[in-house]
Structure formats: C-alpha cells, structure tokens
Amino acid sequence: MTATPGHTTPGRAGLARWLLHHTRDLLKPLGLAIVLRVIGQLVGVALLVIAVDGVVRALTTGNTDVLWPTVTTLVVLALVKAVLRYLEQYSGHYVAFAALASLRRLFFARLAPQAPAATDGASSGDLSTRATRDIDRVEVFFAHTVPPAVSAVVVPIVALVWTAIAVDPTLALVMLPVPVLVVAVIPFLSGGLTWKATRERGAASGRIAGHVSDSIAGVREILGFDHRDARLAELDALGRSSARAARRVSGVAGLRGALVQAVQFGGIVALLVMGSERAATGAIDATDIAVAIAVLIGIAGPTRAVDGFVADLDASFASAARLFEVLEREPVVAETSAPTDSHAARTSSSTTDVVRFDGVSFSYPGSASAAVAGVDWSVPRGAHVAVVGVSGSGKSTLTSLLTRTWDPTDGSLRLEGADVRTLPLGELRDRVAIVNQRPFVFGRSLRDNVLLGAPDASDEQLAAALHTAALDEFVSSLPDGLDTPLRERGARLSGGQLQRLALARAVVTDPDVLVLDESTGALDPATEATVRERLAAWAAGRRTIIEVTHRVDQVLGADEVLVLDRGRVVERGVPRTLADADGPFASLLARV
Ligand SMILES: Nc1ncnc2c1ncn2[C@@H]1O[C@H](COP(=O)(O)OP(=O)(O)OP(=O)(O)O)[C@@H](O)[C@H]1O
Numbered sequence: 116m117t118a119t120p121g122h123t124t125p126g127r128a129g130l131a132r133w134l135l136h137h138t139r140d141l142l143k144p145l146g147l148a149i150v151l152r153v154i155g156q157l158v159g160v161a162l163l164v165i166a167v168d169g170v171v172r173a174l175t176t177g178n179t180d181v182l183w184p185t186v187t188t189l190v191v192l193a194l195v196k197a198v199l200r201y202l203e204q205y206s207g208h209y210v211a212f213a214a215l216a217s218l219r220r221l222f223f224a225r226l227a228p229q230a231p232a233a234t235d236g237a238s239s240g241d242l243s244t245r246a247t248r249d250i251d252r253v254e255v256f257f258a259h260t261v262p263p264a265v266s267a268v269v270v271p272i273v274a275l276v277w278t279a280i281a282v283d284p285t286l287a288l289v290m291l292p293v294p295v296l297v298v299a300v301i302p303f304l305s306g307g308l309t310w311k312a313t314r315e316r317g318a319a320s321g322r323i324a325g326h327v328s329d330s331i332a333g334v335r336e337i338l339g340f341d342h343r344d345a346r347l348a349e350l351d352a353l354g355r356s357s358a359r360a361a362r363r364v365s366g367v368a369g370l371r372g373a374l375v376q377a378v379q380f381g382g383i384v385a386l387l388v389m390g391s392e393r394a395a396t397g398a399i400d401a402t403d404i405a406v407a408i409a410v411l412i413g414i415a416g417p418t419r420a421v422d423g424f425v426a427d428l429d430a431s432f433a434s435a436a437r438l439f440e441v442l443e444r445e446p447v448v449a450e451t452s453a454p455t456d457s458h459a460a461r462t463s464s465s466t467t468d469v470v471r472f473d474g475v476s477f478s479y480p481g482s483a484s485a486a487v488a489g490v491d492w493s494v495p496r497g498a499h500v501a502v503v504g505v506s507g508s509g510k511s512t513l514t515s516l517l518t519r520t521w522d523p524t525d526g527s528l529r530l531e532g533a534d535v536r537t538l539p540l541g542e543l544r545d546r547v548a549i550v551n552q553r554p555f556v557f558g559r560s561l562r563d564n565v566l567l568g569a570p571d572a573s574d575e576q577l578a579a580a581l582h583t584a585a586l587d588e589f590v591s592s593l594p595d596g597l598d599t600p601l602r603e604r605g606a607r608l609s610g611g612q613l614q615r616l617a618l619a620r621a622v623v624t625d626p627d628v629l630v631l632d633e634s635t636g637a638l639d640p641a642t643e644a645t646v647r648e649r650l651a652a653w654a655a656g657r658r659t660i661i662e663v664t665h666r667v668d669q670v671l672g673a674d675e676v677l678v679l680d681r682g683r684v685v686e687r688g689v690p691r692t693l694a695d696a697d698g699p700f701a702s703l704l705a706r707v
Pocket residue numbers: 235479480482486504505506507508509510511512513665
C-alpha cells in the first residue's frame with residue numbers, strides 16, 4: 116500500500132483509548148452495559164453464597180424449615196439476574212453495532228482525502244477487508260470485552276472484600292492470588308506471546324483478500340496467459356503463512372485455558388486446607404468454609420471471561436491496528452484550513468489565464484527522479500491546449516497536480532489567479548474535471564453513473580452532456596435507456612462507450628477546465644471527430660480544454676501544444692507551426 120507516514124501504530128492500551136475516543140458518544144450506554152453486568156454477576160455470586168449458606172445451615176442444624184426463606188430469595192434474585200442479563204446484552208450489542216457504524220463512516224471519511232494518491236497503489240482487496248472484516252472484529256472489543264473486563268476486576272474485589280468482612284480475612288487472603296493470576300498475570304503473559312502472531316494473521320488475511328480480488332479482476336489475464344498454477348502456488352504460500360500464525364495463537368490459547376483451570380481448582384484446594392486449619396482452632400466454622408468456596412466458584416465465571424475474550428481481543432486489537440494505519444495516515448494533500456474567498460480571488464484577478472504553472476516540479480514519494488521538472492506554463496481561458504510526449508514523460512502527472520491528487524514538490528499552481536492550495540478541495544474539483552484513462556463504472560444505472568458528480572442536474576443538462584459525448588444514440592438504442600443497470604467496472608460497455616460515459620460524466624458537472632487524459636483513444640475515427648466537434652461547441656471559448664495525449668496528429672487543431680520529455684517542457688507553440696519545424700513535436704508527429 117502506498118503509505119504516507121502517519122502516526123506510529125500504538126500498542127493495545129493506546130488502541131483501546133483510540134477506539135473509545137472515536138466512539139465517545141457511546142460511552143454512556145457502554146457505562147450502562149458495564150454497570151448492568153457488574154451488578155448481574157454480583158447477584159450471581161450472591162445466589163451461590165445464599166444457596167450454600169442455606170443448605171449448610173439446614174444440614175448443620177437439622178432444621179430444613181430455614182431453607183424456605185432462602186428458596187424465596189433465590190427465586191427473586193434469579194429473576195433479577197435474568198432481567199439484568201437481558202438488559203446488559205441489549206445495551207452491549209447496541210453499543211457494539213453503533214460503534215461499528217460510526218467506524219465505517221469514519222473509515223470512508225478519512226480515506227477519501229487520502230485518495231487517489233494513497234489508494235491507487237493499495238490493494239483493493241486488502242482495503243475492503245479493513246473496511247468490513249476488521250471493522251466487524253472491533254465489535255468484540257465493545258460487546259464482549261469492555262463490560263467483561265471491568266466486571267472481571269470489580270466482581271472479585273467486591274466479593275473478596277465482603278468475604279474478608281463477613282466471613283474471614285485469612286480465607287479472603289488465600290483466595291486473592293486466584294483472580295490476580297486469572298485476570299492479570301496469565302492473560303498478560305500470553306498476550307505478549309500471541310500479539311505479534313495475531314497481527315501477522317490479520318496481515319496475512321489482508322494479503323489473501325488482496326490476492327483473491329486481484330485474481331477475480333484479472334481472471335482473463337490469468338486464463339489467457341495460463342498463469343493459474345503460479346497464482347495457486349502464491350495463494351498456498353499465503354495460506355500457509357496465515358496458518359502458521361493461527362497455530363501459534365491457538366496453541367497459546369489452549370495453554371492459557373489449562374493454566375486458568377489449574378489455578379481455580381488450586382484455589383479451592385488451598386481454601387479447604389487453610390479452612391480446615393482455621394476451623395480446628397475454632398476461628399471459623401464449616402459454613403464459613405463452604406461460603407468461601409462458594410464465593411471462589413462464584414467469581415470463577417466473571418474472571419474466566421478474561422480467558423474467553425483475550426484471544427478474540429487480540430484479534431480485535433490487530434484489526435483496530437489495521438484500521439488505525441488507514442485512518443490516521445496523513446492525507447497526501449491537506450485541505451485548506453482557512454479557505455480564502457476564492458470567488459473574490461477569482462474576480463479580482465485581472466489574469467486572463469485560467470491555469471498557471473510557476474516553476475512546478477514534482478517527484479513521487481520514494482522516486483529519485485522528478486516526474487515533472489520546472490514547468491512554467493499558462494493556459495488562457497477558453498483555449499484548447501494539448502500536452503504531448505512519449506509514454507512516461509509526465510503528462511498525466513502534470514495534470515493530476517491541477518486537481519491536487521498530489522501537491523508540487525516545488526513551485527505553485529494557480530487556477531484563475533488563486534493558488535490551488537488555498538481553494539477548498541471540493542470547489543477545486545468542481546471547477547476542474549478530469550476524464551481519466553481508466554474510468555470506473557459503478558454497479559448502478561447508466562443515469563446514476565453519468566450523474567455521479569452532478570446528481571441534481573436537470574434532464575436537459577443530462578441530455579446535453581450525453582449529446583456532447585456522442586452517447587445519446589447509444590442510450591436511445593437501449594431498451595431501458597438511462598435506467599439500464601451497469602455492471603461494476605463497466606463489464607457491459609465497450610471501451611469506446613466507457614470513454615464516452617466518462618466524458619458525459621465530466622461535461623455534466625459544467626467545469627471551467629476539462630482535462631482529457633488519453634480519453635478518446637478507444638473511439639473509432641468518425642465518432643472521435645464527432646466528439647471533438649461537439650466538445651468544441653460545448654467549450655465555445657468559455658471553457659478550457661487541456662488534452663493529454665500521445666496521438667499528436669489528433670491535436671493539430673489545438674491552440675497550443677506543450678511537448679514534455681522526462682518531465683521537462685522541451686517545446687511549446689502552435690501545433691501546425693511546430694509540425695513544420697524540425698523539433699520534438701515534428702519528430703513525434705513523424706512517428707504516428
Ligand atoms: N503513482 C506513481 N508512483 C510512482 N511513480 C509514478 C506514479 N505514477 C507515475 N509514475 C512515474 O512518473 C513518470 C511520469 O508518469 P506519467 O503517468 O505522468 O507519464 P505519462 O506521460 O502520462 O505516460 P503515459 O502516456 O504512458 O500515460 C513515469 O516515470 C512513471 O513511471
């Protein structure tokens with residue numbers, strides 16, 4: 116993934132704070148879930164203690180009548196516990212699912228400003244795993260972790276303090292190591308052993324998802340070039356590394372469960388031994404020993420819950436870490452903090468240049484050479500200009516700086532006099548529309564796809580855009596017209612139809628500047644001529660067209676052409692004049 120440095124991923128405590136920070140609106144219902152759980156589990160301990168106390172008293176006194184008030188109390192407490200359990204489950208899951216919804220919103224809200232720079236190089240399978248499975252796993256943290264974790268600490272403390280006061284302080288002391296070991300020591304030690312493996316397992320799953328989604332998207336190439344065996348071998352290798360990490364996690368989980376049980380039974384044995392010694396001195400009686408054992412058994416459930424969630428919690432934190440990496444990454448371009456009055460800047464500007472590059476240079480992160488170097492260029496309003504050059508000469512990069520996919524490493528770029536960095540990104544991208552080489556089609560209707568950037572456009576505006584892009588005849592030939600559902604990635608469209616759809620999508624937003632990045636290459640010559648004619652009529656000297664192409668013969672009619680070579684401007688001028696000169700443009704033309 117093309118990562119831009121953000122904050123270092125914190126450890127589990129930091130991630131817990133981070134999750135709680137982003138879901139702070141839910142802290143009240145979360146608090147309620149915790150209180151309900153703690154009370155419910157204390158009631159559970161009380162149930163055991165009262166039952167054991169009643170039975171032992173009845174047996175030692177030989178009077179079974181004393182059991183009736185005990186039974187009544189137990190019935191009432193059992194009902195109370197059931198109601199508390201229901202309310203706790205309800206509020207815990209309410210919090211969990213509301214938290215997931217807000218994390219999903221946050222994921223897209225934070226990802227959008229990083230795009231397309233940070234998402235272009237990323238595996239879509241890995242990103243979608245983060246947005247779905249990783250977010251779902253965080254549910255464990257809210258619904259099955261925070262309330263049990265708090266009650267695993269609070270319930271034993273209350274129970275032991277009560278035992279010390281109401282039964283015997285020595286027995287309470289004997290019991291103390293059990294919850295300490297079960298709740299704190301064992302999970303802490305095992306967490307250290309499994310955290311790395313759990314993170315490796317999460318990363319491996321992301322890589323598997325990326326591999327599978329690439330295989331689906333590239334199935335034609337895989338079959339066409341008989342690449343199946345190699346893909347399967349890669350998938351096997353990924354599966355093996357995921358299984359290795361999973362084995363380590365499960366092995367440690369098994370060991371942890373065994374240790375917890377050993378400690379709990381050891382606690383009962385210790386109570387029996389110490390209790391008998393204390394009873395022999397007359398300090399306590401049989402009922403006290405039985406009640407203390409009941410308390411230890413009563414707190415076994417709440418404390419063992421830690422063992423239950425520790426493995427899931429590691430997975431939950433590993434997922435939170437994968438979310439953190441995306442959500443806290445610095446956007447490649449920063450939204451202006453104090454937007455200038457761009458309209459005022461525009462109207463007060465006396466310039467007739469709609470776009471102006473001043474000493475613009477740009478290098479991709481990690482790249483030693485500049486993709487664009489020292490470009491000075493101004494484009495007059497209403498002009499049709501072209502940027503040409505051999506493949507890799509920096510044409511697309513130059514125009515992507517205009518909409519701030521990236522910011523220049525040096526120099527500045529102005530739109531109608533205003534530095535693009537001072538314009539709100541939304542406004543900038545409204546005013547400059549780019550038709551990309553590889554437009555994306557969503558699995559929605561043709562209408563929705565064209566109106567992506569202008570959902571409120573009128574029917575007339577839509578019809579005009581379709582006409583300009585020469586897509587109108589195609590649309591009328593479809594039985595469902597604009598309501599025709601399109602499959603994702605435009606599977607039902609030809610290359611030329613896809614390009615015209617992308618063109619209509621840009622034109623309908625009524626931009627000041629339209630950038631065409633190799634966006635007519637798939638059209639047949641007659642359709643291309645129609646599109647060019649209609650685009651010229653649409654621009655009508657008011658809107659500016661910047662055309663990026665390596666098909667130099669197609670831009671002989673442009674007002675100006677800029678020839679790039681390895682990121683530098685090597686020639687500029689009126690194309691027909693340059694065609695007759697003996698320069699780079701003429702030699703590009705000779706190659707056509
Ligand atoms: N996202 C990226 N990360 C790193 N390097 C990149 C990236 N995109 C492009 N480049 C590099 O920057 C240089 C200019 O690429 P650019 O796409 O701007 O050229 P181009 O003239 O538009 O090429 P083409 O005509 O083939 O589309 C090339 O060397 C390319 O390898």
